[in-house]
Amino acid sequence: MKQGLLIALEGIDGTGKSTQIKLLADYLRQKGCEVVVTREPTDGPWGRRIRELYKDRSSCTPEEELEMFINDRRDHVREVIEPALASGKIVLTDRYYFSTAAYQGAAGMDVDHIFACNRFAPQPDLVILLSMDPGTSIRRIAEIRGEKPNDFEQVDQLRQVAAIFDSFNHPCICRVPAEGSVSLVQERIRKHVDTLLRERNYPCGQ
């Protein structure tokens, strides 16, 4: 049924996921792979409601917040991820259910319960987990991107999120240091992706 590959980029805010996913997509397309780049929260109805929360996270309970992320993912899996995988494409997603486990876990929900709620979602073939000290990532958001950190980007909160990300030991996870230049981080990511393509005999990776 599933013929493509699912690769998720994960990590705390400001680690460079959006920057790196674009470069990775270019690299894979140059090799001749068909690539779908997507993200969570999505741009669908649940994703738009979630983005409203960035301004005032206290407007819903942790349970309601978790439910919104799960609903958004159900739509994402059904409408984007499964069709692309079924047609043999490489799906690159900027965040997936590991973000839910880490962020909603840090907000007080049980991490095992969160993973159980996500059993409907296809397991990724590879998770690139970009790791960085939360103080540095917040500085990137504030100084380089020139934005005021939102309600999900508070340093104490991000420290808890980072600690939960650190605790994951799923075999699909490869940890990549996010410090260093954009091209150095990209080089680290490509090594893991090239290994995956080779191991799976994925056609464009030969």
Ligand SMILES: Nc1ncnc2c1ncn2[C@@H]1O[C@H](COP(=O)(O)OP(=O)(O)OP(=O)(O)O)[C@@H](O)[C@H]1O
């Ligand atoms: N290796 C790097 N060195 C310096 N700055 C970087 C690096 N990678 C990304 N940046 C800059 O840091 C900021 C955050 O990067 P980016 O938006 O890619 O991170 P992100 O992980 O997608 O963030 P978020 O999770 O908040 O969406 C951007 O301004 C980006 O240009």
Ligand SMILES: Cc1cn([C@H]2C[C@H](O)[C@@H](COP(=O)(O)O)O2)c(=O)[nH]c1=O
């Ligand atoms: C998928 C997902 C995301 N979040 C949080 C993490 C970030 O703070 C925002 C998304 O911001 P981005 O700049 O678009 O990456 O949402 C979350 O709490 N739970 C999740 O499942």
